[in-house]
Amino acid sequence: MYGRKYGNIKLTRNMQDNITNIKNAMNNNFDIKSKEFKLRGQEIYGAVVYIPSLVNEDLILQHIINPLMIESSLLLDRDDPILFKTIKDSMITAQNAQEVESLDEILFAIMSGDTFLCIQGYEKGFIISTKKYLGRQVGEPVLEPSVQGSQEGFTETIRDNIGLIRRRLRDPNLVFQVHKLGRRTKLEVVTIYIKDIADQNVVDEVIKRISSLDIEGVHSTAQLGLHITDSPNSIFPLFQVTERPDRAVRGLMEGRVAILMEGGARALLVPVTLPLLVQSIDDYCENWIIASILRLSRYVGLFISSFLPAIYIAVTSHHPGMLPTILVLTIAGSRAGMPFPGIMEAILMEVTIAMLQEASIRLPRVVGQTVSIVGGLVIGQAAVQAGIVGPIMVIITALTAIGSFTIPDYSLGLATRAIRIPFMILAATLGIFGVSMGMLLLLIYAADLESFGVRYIRPLSPYRSSDLRQTLISSKKSSMIERPVFLNPQDKQKQSKVKRGE
């Protein structure tokens, strides 16, 4: 675990030496606590070593020290020798006691909140799980609020998160596979999938990528995603980050793999494709007509957020003839006396909006309100009145920002922001032709991406009506009999064809 340095050190019969060894290995830090006691009042010594901030000390007292010192004397004959096996089988009431011999394992256990129990005269000891789970309570999802969906979000504690998933999916085929990740952090990473749905190739690939990682450590789930992504240079997110357990369960049932990490309040869902990122959990809670409209409106939002400023610049500066004459006159009138060309105005506004968004994330929530007021006033009123930016440009920028807020996936929203300015420059230089060329390039780029072996734009290509009906738009619940095939699920049918009343 920690390499050769401790791996070869074994426990000795001398308990004091063992404790000193452990403390030395951990640099004699003040927060390592050891407590010695006599077993059943006899001259046999035992000791526990632990880190108080990570363990449940009540548990140690009640289930380790108390039984060993007092309670067991009632059960066992006083003259019986205390064997190592007896301690494990009949003296400790704590759950899960594991025998250990090497310093390496002991160190890791103590660091992860377990307690090491050492008995004088034995070359082995016990690791007893006494973890205390510090952290916040299950709260509402902040980044992905939903109207109809559940109001629970993942927390930083992996055990709670697994519970949130388990509670929603009572399937014995639900598999949790634990990995230890990070040279120094050694955090648990759990890959979750449903064995008889998920494509085994994808599962193998995920596990291969995670276990072949040799990194210092990661501190958030999205960061882990970037380490195992297919193309690190992609501006589009190639994995889905979610804080909603219901979405994670949805993903598992589609045959995808979820990855949880200790300390990361998110789950990763892979593989992911562009249409899947535009879905929201609310889509499943509405009538299929409404859900389809909602989904399509998000595609419109995605389009507006990426291309609207570019199209505006192209049309006003290169093809004013495309617009009705009166509108052209209005635009021209509002732009009369403006010092900057359209492209400069747009870039100015874009930078301001980007700064505002960034500022409102960084600021404490109490001051956050101020930012939006200042921003709204400064950009909206003052800039127009001062004659720096035309009023129509303000509308366009506002529409673009609103469009980007309709995108359910945060990273995808950032991606649209990244492509906005290059498209504006294309529009300013080559007009609509340049924008079209840019779109073609972007399309080729997106079509070539893949996420864990699944092409990023599936199921838009190749066409398959059942997949399209379920992902691009929505469909009647009774007609969604098959799982989306593009994720290559093993169990293709998800519900029976039986109709009501039959």
Add this chain to the structure above:
Amino acid sequence: MKDQKLTTSQIFVITVFSILGVDILVVPHDMVSLADQDAWVSLILGGLLLYAGAIPFLYLLNNYPDKDLPQIILQVAGKWLGRIFLLPIILFVIMYAALSTRLFAQALKLFLVDKTPIWIMVISLVVVAAYMVYKDVHTMSAVLDILFPVSIISLVILIVLSLQNIEPDRIKPILFRNTKNVIKAIIPGFYHFAGFGAIAYFMCYASDRKAAYKSYLLGLGVPVFFYVVTTVICIMVFGVPPLKVIVYPTLNLSKSIEFQAAILDRLESFMAVFWISIVFSSLVIFYYISVRNLSEFFSIPNRYGKYVIYSHILLLPIISLFPPSSLVVFEYHDRVKYLEVLIGFVIFPIVTVWAAIKKKRGMQQ
């Protein structure tokens, strides 16, 4: 784990895009110049001729399921004769791709970006196409899949909106003392369906060949349908005499539409955007074909394939910008199509018969 095979629907899309190209902009003008108001009859007959050429062609493909056209020709006709057969195909494909791009750039200059020089448009189209071909066939097919609905829907919108301007009388008299011209125009009609052989480069990736043949034959019908309908509508909207002088009638068609919803005043610049997707798709297909042709002709191994792609970035714009004036482009574009007759009705049949004889001999042995 990437998708290994092209699905049946992808074969369909590739078939449609291999034929549907810049020709749709000029087809009404060309055909009406030859056969007056009966141009559409010639187009339909030309479409039948297309099927007559395509069916034996499928027989050839069926004999060599895992090879594409240049490989088949080289195997059937041998190293030297095969290369001689390949030569007109190479010339046709590269000339057609280059001149179509030029034609389209000219149309764009007229209708969309009047200040941008033609060479910039030609080069940017070719560079983007090169980026596309640089990716694999499957990515290419995926991109075409997305462009397909966009293109078809825009065509349908154009046709539907044009219906408000039609005067059905203009198409009359049908076949009145005009049969000779109609028959003469069949072969030029067939020219406009250039590219039906393109499928030979993609069929080897098809997942289900039987279904792929069907969708190929079905796909051939789509461009025929759109060409015929566009021609009919153009005749009904403009009448025969003006059509003979309008160079890009289909673009003018969108200009004639008065769009009531008044968000967009001039539909033609808006439509020009959608033409880009159609022309780009066909350029990509021809680009890919040309790369395959040249790679096989010079027996360039796969790992050097990308240099063939790079060389086209130079080659295509040079050919494309070679004609000095826009009128000459039309002339060249027409002449290149004679090669198509040579390919479709001389080379393909010879190779097919040769392949059939070879197969028979092989079976006898």
